[in-house]
Amino acid sequence: MPELPDITVYLEHLQSRIVGRTLERLDIAKPFVLRTFDPPVSEVVGTAVRGVRRMGKRIVLAMDDDRFIVIHLMIAGRLRWRAPGAKLPPKGSILAAFHFPNGVLVLTEAGTTRRASMHIVRGGTGLEEHDRGGLEVLDATLAEFGARLRSENHTLKRALADPRLFSGIGNAYSDEILHRARLSPVMLTSRMSDAEVARLFDATRATLVAWTERLRTEAGRNFPEKVTAFHEQMAVHGRFGQPCPVCGTAVQRIRYASNETNYCARCQTGGRLLADRALSRLLGKDWPRSIDEIE
Ligand SMILES: [Zn+2]
Numbered sequence: 001m002p003e004l005p006d007i008t009v010y011l012e013h014l015q016s017r018i019v020g021r022t023l024e025r026l027d028i029a030k031p032f033v034l035r036t037f038d039p040p041v042s043e044v045v046g047t048a049v050r051g052v053r054r055m056g057k058r059i060v061l062a063m064d065d066d067r068f069i070v071i072h073l074m075i076a077g078r079l080r081w082r083a084p085g086a087k088l089p090p091k092g093s094i095l096a097a098f099h100f101p102n103g104v105l106v107l108t109e110a111g112t113t114r115r116a117s118m119h120i121v122r123g124g125t126g127l128e129e130h131d132r133g134g135l136e137v138l139d140a141t142l143a144e145f146g147a148r149l150r151s152e153n154h155t156l157k158r159a160l161a162d163p164r165l166f167s168g169i170g171n172a173y174s175d176e177i178l179h180r181a182r183l184s185p186v187m188l189t190s191r192m193s194d195a196e197v198a199r200l201f202d203a204t205r206a207t208l209v210a211w212t213e214r215l216r217t218e219a220g221r222n223f224p225e226k227v228t229a230f231h232e233q234m235a236v237h238g239r240f241g242q243p244c245p246v247c248g249t250a251v252q253r254i255r256y257a258s259n260e261t262n263y264c265a266r267c268q269t270g271g272r273l274l275a276d277r278a279l280s281r282l283l284g285k286d287w288p289r290s291i292d293e294i295e
Contacts, residue, residue, distance in 0.1 A: 004168030077116030
């Protein structure tokens with residue numbers, strides 16, 4: 001799922017391409033993607049984009065007349081940009097196409113699980129309904145971060161990836177943050193010392209900033225086309241069995257729900273190789289029944 005670094009870079013590219021431009025046409029290729037019927041599409045067509053912003057893991061296009069288009073890419077949704085007249089992505093993958101005078105913004109989704117969504121809403125109150133309320137860690141103080149972290153007792157993995165607690169962090173970057181902080185994904189937030197909270201705060205910020213810069217550099221002037229949860233340079237995420245870049249120990253995994261978390265036993269759990277099944281149970285129990293519902 002695209003997280004804060006991916007979405008930040010998307011927004012930077014959208015900013016230069018569509019802000020100030022008129023949405024000339026909006027094709028909804030797969031009707032299920034649009035989850036609202038009022039206001040109708042016709043209320044945003046012919047109006048200009050006044051700004052773009054991130055809300056959690058959502059992308060918001062602020063249109064004229066206080067209308068907003070809220071896009072949630074979920075797992076496999078992606079944005080593409082095509083110059084006028086250029087070949088569009090394969091038809092089956094297209095959910096919607098936003099036509100601007102200078103190009104087409106295409107919302108695609110790979111696979112067959114239809115999760116990506118679009119909502120068109122009116123005014124600030126309409127928009128607020130899509131705000132899960134997660135703290136923006138890059139704008140927060142250590143005290144705010146600590147208070148939010150300790151507001152509920154969860155495993156660290158769950159707490160970091162919970163959109164009600166923290167904004168824009170999901171499965172991939174939470175693995176990377178915990179590795180950088182040298183903390184176990186199954187540590188309970190209620191058991192953390194102040195020093196550990198501070199270490200997690202620093203690691204969260206450093207990870208999000210470093211990855212945003214890396215993705216920005218990778219995309220360069222081109223619209224980001226290779227948005228993925230897996231990167232060769234990641235320390236542990238998606239790297240089960242491969243050597244930890246810090247200590248060389250094989251990366252471990254814990255499977256839970258339909259997910260997995262990756263960690264280094266030497267760097268994060270004091271060298272202990274914890275039983276996968278017990279951890280799966282622990283993490284599974286701490287996981288909402290449907291993460292889709294709370295995204
Ligand atoms: Zn390690």
